[in-house]
Amino acid sequence: MRCAWHVAVVLSLSVALAACGGKKGYMTPIAETAPVPGTSTVDMLVATTRLPSGDPNTLFSGERSAHPYLTDIAVSIPPASKRKVGSVQWPTKMPPDPATDFAVLRVEQLSSIEAGEGWFRAHNRNGHVMVFVHGFNNRYEDAVFRFAQIVHDSKADVTPVLFTWPSRARVFDYNYDKESTNYSRSGLERLLHVLQDDKGVKDITILAHSMGTWLAMESLRQMSIRDGRVAPKIENVVLASPDIDIDVFARQWSELGGKKPNFTIFVAQDDKALALSRFISGDIQRLGQINPADEPYRAQFEKAGITVVDLTKVKSGDRLAHGKFAESPQIVQLIGERLVNGQTLTDSNISLGEGITAVVAGTTGGIGRIAATTVATPIDLLTLTPQQQRIGGGPDRALVFDQAEQPAAPAR
Numbered sequence: 001m002r003c004a005w006h007v008a009v010v011l012s013l014s015v016a017l018a019a020c021g022g023k024k025g026y027m028t029p030i031a032e033t034a035p036v037p038g039t040s041t042v043d044m045l046v047a048t049t050r051l052p053s054g055d056p057n058t059l060f061s062g063e064r065s066a067h068p069y070l071t072d073i074a075v076s077i078p079p080a081s082k083r084k085v086g087s088v089q090w091p092t093k094m095p096p097d098p099a100t101d102f103a104v105l106r107v108e109q110l111s112s113i114e115a116g117e118g119w120f121r122a123h124n125r126n127g128h129v130m131v132f133v134h135g136f137n138n139r140y141e142d143a144v145f146r147f148a149q150i151v152h153d154s155k156a157d158v159t160p161v162l163f164t165w166p167s168r169a170r171v172f173d174y175n176y177d178k179e180s181t182n183y184s185r186s187g188l189e190r191l192l193h194v195l196q197d198d199k200g201v202k203d204i205t206i207l208a209h210s211m212g213t214w215l216a217m218e219s220l221r222q223m224s225i226r227d228g229r230v231a232p233k234i235e236n237v238v239l240a241s242p243d244i245d246i247d248v249f250a251r252q253w254s255e256l257g258g259k260k261p262n263f264t265i266f267v268a269q270d271d272k273a274l275a276l277s278r279f280i281s282g283d284i285q286r287l288g289q290i291n292p293a294d295e296p297y298r299a300q301f302e303k304a305g306i307t308v309v310d311l312t313k314v315k316s317g318d319r320l321a322h323g324k325f326a327e328s329p330q331i332v333q334l335i336g337e338r339l340v341n342g343q344t345l346t347d348s349n350i351s352l353g354e355g356i357t358a359v360v361a362g363t364t365g366g367i368g369r370i371a372a373t374t375v376a377t378p379i380d381l382l383t384l385t386p387q388q389q390r391i392g393g394g395p396d397r398a399l400v401f402d403q404a405e406q407p408a409a410p411a412r
Contacts, residue, residue, distance in 0.1 A: 025057035038079025042148040044160040062168035074106035075148035127202030130158040135210025181215035188219040196231035205236040213242035241288040
């Protein structure tokens, strides 16, 4: 009986997950026409480990490529009067209508890393870069349109760089997708190194979602083991609905080296996609489903200086509750206005609305001087007093769950 119940749960969630795989075949640029009043354009650089599809409508498939590819893409966003913040207006017919639909304006394949560096110089936004890593069950166009929406709606003053890995965008290819993230670790690490070495880059924010958080953490861990540290320009890491085993995250975190980026994690206990992932993964708690107010999580995250925001009570149009970070106007604007700039949630009043619980950690006076609090509703109560800011701390940042020793830096 129990087995039958599990099968029913998996099948029902699978049907819902299948609906979030997105559309197919919208990457052909529309013909040049007179600009539609009120539309906006998002220019992004897209790096991928996907295999070219040979079809201009899709550009890249869900299969794996031995060589990375770079593409310059421009996406048109409809006027504010025609859309809601947090939504992607998929075309209902082809070609798309820029007045009502997301539409691709330009696609240009770049032949080399040097060409990508030239693109970056032409699109540099004061040296601030955001790298987005999408999640499970995403086609190439899903990732492109979603990132365009995030950049536009967050009003983030950044140069957008998308890293899209080989997802087959089929629910029952979960394990293939997971292995594709492992396959892509070195590709993302290389991209981050290129950005680190670019003199025009001042700081890098990594925004990763769902299974893409595994890829981001593994790439950062690999970088730290290889170089003895995470690249110093990587200042902020935002993990949204992370599909990571909580024990594995503890080990990954501990192996990132001494000086770590600022970490913010968005979680939700009602995330149905992560519920399915937990079932598939041996009933081990997923990082994106924890209650950060519970122990031992609260103490561990406070000790580590990680900010965790619980979005369980945030309402969105996502029936899986798996994409709240992008669909909630308040949260996506928080990402652009504060987290990208490295601001903790404790340095001034903010208001994200009712019903949000957060374990919030901020640093004062250098690494390791941690101040933290747990609040319920609303989050505009998070400004700390000077006394609270003196709580905690030490010469070094503590490790989450104290699971592993720091890796030794390689001999030079």
